[in-house]
Amino acid sequence: MRIVNLIIVSVIVSCAQDPVPDPPAPEIFVQPTVVGELALPERSFALPADWVGSSHIYVAHHPDLGTLVGGPTGLFRLQADALVSVHDGEQIPEVDEGAVYGLSVTDEFVWVASASGLSVYDGLLKASPINDELPTGAVRAIVRVGDSVWIALEEGLWTFDGTQLGQLAQIPGVYQMIAGSNQTVSVTTVSGQSLLLKSSEAGVMQHDLSGQGLLRDVVPVASDRLFALEGGALKARVPHSQGEWIWRRTALASEDGAEPVSRAWTLSATSAGDGVWIATADALSSWVGDQIETLPMPLGLNSVLRIHPTSDGRVWLVGTERLVRLGGDGQPPPTYCDDIEPYYQANCEHCHNATPSSQAIDLSGHTAWSQRYDSIFALVQAGAMPKDADGRVDGGALYMLQRWQEGGMIECDTP
Numbered sequence: 001m002r003i004v005n006l007i008i009v010s011v012i013v014s015c016a017q018d019p020v021p022d023p024p025a026p027e028i029f030v031q032p033t034v035v036g037e038l039a040l041p042e043r044s045f046a047l048p049a050d051w052v053g054s055s056h057i058y059v060a061h062h063p064d065l066g067t068l069v070g071g072p073t074g075l076f077r078l079q080a081d082a083l084v085s086v087h088d089g090e091q092i093p094e095v096d097e098g099a100v101y102g103l104s105v106t107d108e109f110v111w112v113a114s115a116s117g118l119s120v121y122d123g124l125l126k127a128s129p130i131n132d133e134l135p136t137g138a139v140r141a142i143v144r145v146g147d148s149v150w151i152a153l154e155e156g157l158w159t160f161d162g163t164q165l166g167q168l169a170q171i172p173g174v175y176q177m178i179a180g181s182n183q184t185v186s187v188t189t190v191s192g193q194s195l196l197l198k199s200s201e202a203g204v205m206q207h208d209l210s211g212q213g214l215l216r217d218v219v220p221v222a223s224d225r226l227f228a229l230e231g232g233a234l235k236a237r238v239p240h241s242q243g244e245w246i247w248r249r250t251a252l253a254s255e256d257g258a259e260p261v262s263r264a265w266t267l268s269a270t271s272a273g274d275g276v277w278i279a280t281a282d283a284l285s286s287w288v289g290d291q292i293e294t295l296p297m298p299l300g301l302n303s304v305l306r307i308h309p310t311s312d313g314r315v316w317l318v319g320t321e322r323l324v325r326l327g328g329d330g331q332p333p334p335t336y337c338d339d340i341e342p343y344y345q346a347n348c349e350h351c352h353n354a355t356p357s358s359q360a361i362d363l364s365g366h367t368a369w370s371q372r373y374d375s376i377f378a379l380v381q382a383g384a385m386p387k388d389a390d391g392r393v394d395g396g397a398l399y400m401l402q403r404w405q406e407g408g409m410i411e412c413d414t415p
């Protein structure tokens with residue numbers, strides 16, 4: 001009896017000395033609750049040779065001016081399946097923009113931030129209307145925040161609301177700005193500083209994120225949520241306890257035990273600013289609220305340097321050698337009655353008409369335009385017509401002509 005007792009005691013003692021370890025605490029990830037698939041038609045465009053490998057490539061879309069692409073050698077228009085310099089065919093360019101560092105779309109035009117300063121494109125590239133007031137020098141980034149644009153100059157940030165230009169913050173060396181929800185903008189400087197700026201009636205509040213890790217591509221998606229990359233890991237900053245925040249790793253799948261993202265390339269805000277686009281080694285995902293939609297990474301992209309969602313609902317991926325467009329053409333094609341005829345009347349009719357005193361062949365009517373389309377397009381693209389256009393090429397007109405042809409040269413919309 002006594003021996004048995006002793007044995008039991010010794011077993012208990014040995015247990016106490018060598019405790020069974022607790023099961024590891026489950027790592028808490030931020031995960032979506034709904035996961036869906038996205039299918040978008042894709043089309044690929046070769047980058048100009050001297051842009052290969054550059055991450056400073058920006059894409060914007062304007063409903064009347066078309067898709068514009070800015071890169072290391074200036075501003076280009078997307079024409080059919082090629083990128084064409086906006087200066088192609090021009091004899092007298094007004095602006096020599098140099099390398100482009102950002103594009104921002106408004107109703108009237110597209111702002112162009114570049115090595116030579118700020119310019120605007122409304123079919124022609126011109127000096128910006130605020131150049132007299134804005135300090136000179138390169139503009140390294142530009143974003144639209146509400147009804148204003150924020151402009152990053154070497155010495156600090158400026159803002160223009162359509163009537164007034166003002167200095168916003170004295171943060172030098174800003175080269176990247178990402179506008180998210182609630183007028184919140186993440187800002188990155190050449191010295192590696194990462195800040196969050198929130199604009200309100202009272203002014204601009206600054207919040208320094210330096211010291212929270214080597215973060216890049218910080219995207220503010222809601223007042224209480226940020227996404228960022230740290231190395232290849234996708235992280236989300238979420239509320240922790242009262243007034244505290246915590247950065248957590250994220251998984252792109254909803255099930256328990258999903259692997260956290262470890263090979264992400266780049267992030268960007270969605271067009272509406274309420275979510276984030278995420279490019280990883282094998283997929284492209286949009287994460288809005290609790291929901292993720294994913295599509296496989298297009299073939300032939302061995303890296304994605306930037307993602308540019310555009311206002312027409314498409315998404316552009318900047319690869320090292322190619323630009324890939326995801327999404328079809330949502331816009332109805334132009335027609336002769338609504339688009340070509342008004343253009344003809346404003347720009348060509350005073351020389352090309354049916355009167356005996358006409359200087360040149362009659363171009364009135366749908367038949368003349370469809371039969372002579374090729375020569376019209378070629379002459380407009382070469383800057384030769386309209387003859388009185390002072391040697392400048394109207395990119396907005398080219399975009400309209402191109403879409404009219406692609407849409408089947410429709411005469412009129414029949415109701």
Ligand code: HEC
Nearest residue numbers: 347348350351352359360361372375376379385386387388
């Ligand atoms: C200031 C007068 C003027 C205006 C404006 C003008 N053209 Fe012309 N265009 C001419 C003249 C003159 C010619 C004859 C050839 C030449 O001088 O190049 C011509 C020739 C052409 C031709 C070649 C015709 C052929 O023989 O096949 C086309 C096509 C053309 N114009 C298209 C246009 C279009 C499109 C516009 C408007 C966007 C336009 N032109 C505006 C004066 C004008």
